[in-house]
Every structure is written in C-alpha cells, then in structure tokens.
Amino acid sequence: MATPRGGIDLGGTKIQTAIVDAGGKVLGESRRPTPTRGGPQDVANEMAAALREAAEQAGVETGDLTGIGVGSPGDADEKTGVVANARNLPGWEGSFPLADVLAKDLGTEVRVGNDVQVATEAEFHLGAAREFSSLLGVFWGTGVGGGLILNGKPWLGRGAAGEIGHMVVKRGGAKCPCGRKGCLEAYAGRAALEVEARRQHEEGHKTDLFKLMEKHEKDRLTSGVWERAIDHGDRLAEKLIDRAVEMLGTGIASAVNLLDVEAVIVGGGLGVRFGDRYMEPLTKEMHKHLFVDERPPAVRVASLGDLGGAIGASLLFAR
Numbered sequence: 001m002a003t004p005r006g007g008i009d010l011g012g013t014k015i016q017t018a019i020v021d022a023g024g025k026v027l028g029e030s031r032r033p034t035p036t037r038g039g040p041q042d043v044a045n046e047m048a049a050a051l052r053e054a055a056e057q058a059g060v061e062t063g064d065l066t067g068i069g070v071g072s073p074g075d076a077d078e079k080t081g082v083v084a085n086a087r088n089l090p091g092w093e094g095s096f097p098l099a100d101v102l103a104k105d106l107g108t109e110v111r112v113g114n115d116v117q118v119a120t121e122a123e124f125h126l127g128a129a130r131e132f133s134s135l136l137g138v139f140w141g142t143g144v145g146g147g148l149i150l151n152g153k154p155w156l157g158r159g160a161a162g163e164i165g166h167m168v169v170k171r172g173g174a175k176c177p178c179g180r181k182g183c184l185e186a187y188a189g190r191a192a193l194e195v196e197a198r199r200q201h202e203e204g205h206k207t208d209l210f211k212l213m214e215k216h217e218k219d220r221l222t223s224g225v226w227e228r229a230i231d232h233g234d235r236l237a238e239k240l241i242d243r244a245v246e247m248l249g250t251g252i253a254s255a256v257n258l259l260d261v262e263a264v265i266v267g268g269g270l271g272v273r274f275g276d277r278y279m280e281p282l283t284k285e286m287h288k289h290l291f292v293d294e295r296p297p298a299v300r301v302a303s304l305g306d307l308g309g310a311i312g313a314s315l316l317f318a319r
C-alpha cells in the first residue's frame, strides 16, 4: 500500500492538519490556533507540532510520509516553496522559505500551494465536484478567494490565477481590503462586511450584530454571528448579506462567461454556512448575467468542510 501523505491548511486563525491515505481517507488530524505574535518561524513551529500530532494519531512517523503539502495564504510559490506577503499572519510581510524549514523539521519533502487552489482541488478529486472536469471554486469567507480546474488540471496562470474576489463588480465602488475599489470582496468578504456594518451602526442604523458578537464572546462578526442576526430578522444583516449574495452572483456569472466551466463550488466559512440557504438568490442573480443561459453550470456547496484545505494540501503530492 502506498504510504500516506500529510496536509496542512495554514489559516489566519487556525492551523488544520491531516494525514491522508492514497484513497483520500483521513487517518489522523489535529488543529492548533495560529500564533498571533512572533514571526514565520513561530508559525512554522506550530505547523510542525500540529502535523506531528496528526501523524501520531495515524500511527506513522512524519519522516515516513510520501510528502507534506501546505495550503498557504499570501504568495505561495510552488516551485521554490517560499511564501511571501502573508499579511494575515504575524510578521510575514516579507518572504520565508516555508517548505525548506518544514522539510528539515519533519524529515520529508514539503510542497506549498495556494490555500484556495488546493481546497478547490480537494473538492474536484474527493468532494462536491468529482464528476466534473472543469470548475470554479469560490471560497466566501474573510475574503473571497477562487480556484480553478480546467480540463481536469489546476490552472494557476503565472501563479496568481483565480482571484475572483478582486474582479470588479462595480467601477469606482466600495473600498476593498486590497486597497482598490469596487472588487467583489469589498461587498462580500466577511472583513469588508464587518467594516460596513460598523459604519452603518455608527451612523445610527439599528442592528444586533455587535450585541450578538459580544454575547457569544467573539472579537469579530463570525459567520455564526451573521447567521444568528439573520435568524432574528436583523434588517441591516439581511440587507448586507443580500447585497453580498447579489455581488457574488454577478462576479461568478462574469467568470463563467469567460471560462464556461461545468461547475461552481461555493465554500469558505460564509459559503458553507449560507450556501444552501442562499442558493436560490445566488443562482437567480448569476442567471441574469449569463451570456449563454440555456445550460448554466451546476452550483454546489463544498462538501469536505473544515478538512478540505488540509486534504487538498496533501494532494500536492498526488498531482
């Protein structure tokens, strides 16, 4: 039997690891919070510790793994294993040879890839998009990320393809966390939604969003806080999420007009939480903008959940 692979999903709040066998079965997993201070080396140490925990659970030595894949934010260079500009990680504005450092620590080969792209590949090989050969993954969370599979193969462009969150849905529109204006993420990303909710709240618009945030001891408007507010009929929350869904439909339709993919997989924290609930308005908005409207792509919610990123990262050794 082929030896198992390791996968690490490096997120801004948590590090999720998994040991995965050749058939995609998860043999062990572990999760640790991402350090909020220090630098890349501190983050790498936590990643290695979390991977060791998963390996122990699976009953394998890290050195015996076929390899370990890492799904990383920022600019992850698959060829060099260097990760740069991971701005939501502590002290990671510059570049850091993550693959080399982890390989030395864990005793096997390490490859890095873009976090959203590897999660898309996981859905393609093992999740909601198994029967398709071309798809767009849309990861609706803190930001809005995208991944592409075309003709059965990952499409990375020159390394930065799939940035659907920064497609312009409104020229001169809302300010995006990337510093530009009118991007999809400026309307749909969780971070941008929070900024807008806070602005309107301070202007005197009524909302329970921030009360719910405090009640549930969160330091930000999590997808769970948004869901509770909407369940209570909070008008401001409804209005902002409705607009986010409209903008997602618009952006996705534009991407489909360009690429004509067979399927769109919606994942991410907000995507998994709201995907089914908002599937109808999302597809309705998308259909308005589709140029060829007699055969729209299948739109599905990602099915691998929290482990998708780590499983996808392990697939960097199955390409």
Ligand SMILES: [Zn+2]
Pocket: 165, 166, 176, 177, 178, 179, 180, 181, 183, 185, 186
């Ligand atoms: Zn942007």
